[in-house]
Amino acid sequence: MKLKARGTQNEGIPTASMADIAFLLIIFFMVTINFEVDKATVALPKSGLRFEIPKKSAYISVTSNGVIRVSSGEEISVPVPGPENVLSFAVDVVANNPGKAFVLKADKDVPYRYVDGVIDALKQARAEVIYLLSEQETVDGEDGGSG
């Protein structure tokens, strides 16, 4: 009587589905990726209250040395010479979309006069909502004003 050969065990790790898994991960990254329209590096102020900013909001960033960059939310931000250029930019954005939110991404250490110029330009342009971009305040974090 002939004996059947024993089932031979494959010693290799099955890698046939590796590509499928990898592509699933790629799709996950592609769906969740959030393209930043403003790449300016700023140290954001901290706040206890934070609200979700609507997507495609217009961005105005102010770096610690006072460089102002603007983006309508559709394209990468570009530097502008001063607050008067922010006014013309904001007027244009509001004319195209009156309810559009503006995000102010300013460095916590920048002198207030730069931010004041930007807020004033937004007020004059009749912007309705401004978001002050911030980081979550933590228990051991600095809380801003001192005595």
Place this chain on the structure above:
Amino acid sequence: MKIKRDTISEEIPTSSMADIAFLLIIYFMVTTTFAATRGLDFSLPKEEQDNTPLVDKEESVLIEIQPGGTLIVDGQPKPLNTILDYLKPKLERNPRKPVIIRPNQEAEYGYMVAVFDELRQAKEKIGIEVKNVSIPTQREIEMFWY
């Protein structure tokens, strides 16, 4: 004599697919930046609210922010965490008591956010909302401050 013929495989070679896919994953992982997408909202008066009455300086609470973060509340220096206690009795008498934040032009922006954030948290901290907060700009101060 036997002649060997080259056999051409009919399948698309997929053995390197996983390598390519993992390279793409590494690219996405390296280039992904987690952007901050939250902040404090700050509503501005709408066009139709242009006839908003001017706030009488004497009726309002004035919070001045000095460079370095010193806060002067109605002329008195106060720490940030005592502002709401100072405001509480005033808000109990008048829930629409105007509060004006006036940062010095050279004060750091972070302190303005800290004060604004503290006022926005009044409901949770002292049980009364600060409904009427204004941050006039330098141009508005020069035009309307008297």
